[in-house]
Amino acid sequence: MGVRAVVFDWGGTLTPWHDVDLFAQWYAYAEVYDPENAASLAHRLQEHEARRWLQQRESNGAVAAGALDQLFLDEGIDINGARHLRALGSYLDFWAPHTHADPDAKDVLAALQQRGYRVGVLSNTMWPRAHHQEVFERDDLDEYIDAALYTSELPVAKPHADAFRTILEQLGTEPTDSVYVGDRLWDDIAGAQQVGMRAIWIPHSRIPDEQVPDATARPDAIAHRLLDVFSIVESWQ
């Protein structure tokens, strides 16, 4: 059966993997929100976040990590206050250099769209849609994406089957005529294959072992650079 849709993961896939200091991201927030107690606030936010990702992983995605706002609410922060919004700006500034698209991203998405494939994004993320949309607009990718699904808006997350089924519903395609592209063997490759999609692995991310409960999935293909995705998908037609 031919291919009608290609769905991409975001971090480590459309955007190359970066080793990010997870304490530093929260310190960037905390030093603006509460300069005198920045280190302790940053530690607490980091712990809230780690707990939520762990819960997501241990439930096999049945419970999503939730939305970024929830971390601040857990900490009793007024998410509509000016102080929070300034601090959130500092957090996003910290992230900006780590979110630039892969140099191949625009070319591969444009080539797929031009050949008539539906193009989707499915990302495990706590960020709201607006943050991701800003990044895609900055990097001129938004016009090539037919549907994007962020698990900050969902009750479930990858590798849960419903996450994959939901993006395919939005694209109007079936698992057997859809391909997933991701950098994680458990969340992405095993997750997509369990619903009947083919899966292409991007093998360059340095994912901590504890984030990979099972690395036995075998991808249908490996793309050593993102542009290879186009020729792999064409070879399956």
Ligand SMILES: [Mg+2]
């Ligand atoms: Mg990824």
